[in-house]
Amino acid sequence: MLIIMERRTLGTAGLSVSAMGLGCMGMSDFYGPLDDTESLHTLERALDLGIDFYDTADMYGVGKNEELLAKFLKGRRDLVVLATKFGFVRKPDGTFVGVNGKPEYVREACEASLRRLETDVIDLYYLHRMDPEVPIEDTVGAMARLVEEGKVRHLGLSEVGPVNLRKAASASTITALQTEYSLFSRDAEGPILDTCRELGIGFVAYSPLGRGLLTGRFRNPEDFSEGDWRRALGPRFSDENLAHNVRLVEAIETMAQEKRCTTAQLAIAWVMAQGEDIVPIPGTKRVQYLEVNAGAADIVLTEAELQHLATVVPIEAVAGGRYTPDRLKALAD
Numbered sequence: 001m002l003i004i005m006e007r008r009t010l011g012t013a014g015l016s017v018s019a020m021g022l023g024c025m026g027m028s029d030f031y032g033p034l035d036d037t038e039s040l041h042t043l044e045r046a047l048d049l050g051i052d053f054y055d056t057a058d059m060y061g062v063g064k065n066e067e068l069l070a071k072f073l074k075g076r077r078d079l080v081v082l083a084t085k086f087g088f089v090r091k092p093d094g095t096f097v098g099v100n101g102k103p104e105y106v107r108e109a110c111e112a113s114l115r116r117l118e119t120d121v122i123d124l125y126y127l128h129r130m131d132p133e134v135p136i137e138d139t140v141g142a143m144a145r146l147v148e149e150g151k152v153r154h155l156g157l158s159e160v161g162p163v164n165l166r167k168a169a170s171a172s173t174i175t176a177l178q179t180e181y182s183l184f185s186r187d188a189e190g191p192i193l194d195t196c197r198e199l200g201i202g203f204v205a206y207s208p209l210g211r212g213l214l215t216g217r218f219r220n221p222e223d224f225s226e227g228d229w230r231r232a233l234g235p236r237f238s239d240e241n242l243a244h245n246v247r248l249v250e251a252i253e254t255m256a257q258e259k260r261c262t263t264a265q266l267a268i269a270w271v272m273a274q275g276e277d278i279v280p281i282p283g284t285k286r287v288q289y290l291e292v293n294a295g296a297a298d299i300v301l302t303e304a305e306l307q308h309l310a311t312v313v314p315i316e317a318v319a320g321g322r323y324t325p326d327r328l329k330a331l332a333d
Helices: 036-048 064-073 103-117 136-148 162-171 191-199 210-215 239-259 263-272 287-298 303-312
Strands: 007-010 015-018 053-055 081-086 088-090 096-099 122-127 152-158 176-180 202-206 278-280
Touching: 007 202, 007 278, 015 081, 036 064, 036 287, 064 081, 064 103, 081 103, 081 152, 103 122, 103 136, 122 136, 122 176, 136 152, 136 162, 152 162, 162 191, 176 191, 191 202, 210 239, 210 263, 239 263, 239 303, 263 278, 263 287, 263 303
Parallel strands: 053 081, 081 122, 122 152, 152 176, 176 202, 202 278
Antiparallel strands: 007 015, 088 096
16 A cells, blocks of 8 residues: 655755655665665565655665666656766775766766666756865756756755855756754754755755664664674764764663654654755665654654754764764865
């Protein structure tokens, strides 16, 4: 039975998406063992649950994630709002080369994604990270030409701050900014979200579960499977900081029990409650976790409950940054 989920509009050009999307990265990379069969079941189940906003990127699995989505999209393309990203460059073996935002590369990357996805058009095309050697207006200008040619419907940016967001918006209509946002990562609050709202740009929140920390499933280093990159990702997952952050999660668990929901559902509901212009895209490769996440759409948080969450998880209490210092340097102002 199909479930109808609330819809939200991103940007001023009328892009309508389910109030929650599905992040597909972990299906092909970074988070331990892979299972394409289970991932395909998860993609299919998301549609049943009313989720039609699917997020991938050309660098996930070095193109393999887009190829996986192509299998799912056969016969379903018109039912899905498809978002992908470009900018990160990796060798076939997965080695990161850098970021490329050169205008000529924009077209090359888009056409490669279209081939892998086996589609004629991308609904939302993001610049994954700004190339520090290329003015963002030049990159966005090349992206805008893809819209004119009908290869792309809407443009987005990822992890760009207010200064470059304004520059980008001067070059073309930007529909969405994608940035990490959760109870544990609130860098977007203030100037970034304020600028989005001033310019009429929607906000897509990736990692609304704090890269899994806010599910309550990860309490010890041994809980991460072999090949899971979270242990190397940032200070937040170091042994000492992990133990501290788990104690914060336990405070959220207490409230979740009172609400008769899971910690993950409460964390996603908190993000959804921050504004009608915000769409979280929790990622998973398993049906069981997808079904839990989708239940967050039915949770209503009162103002008192929102304030309580902010009290039990003050942002200054979270131990460790979301990225290592060198990775933080790649984020644009």
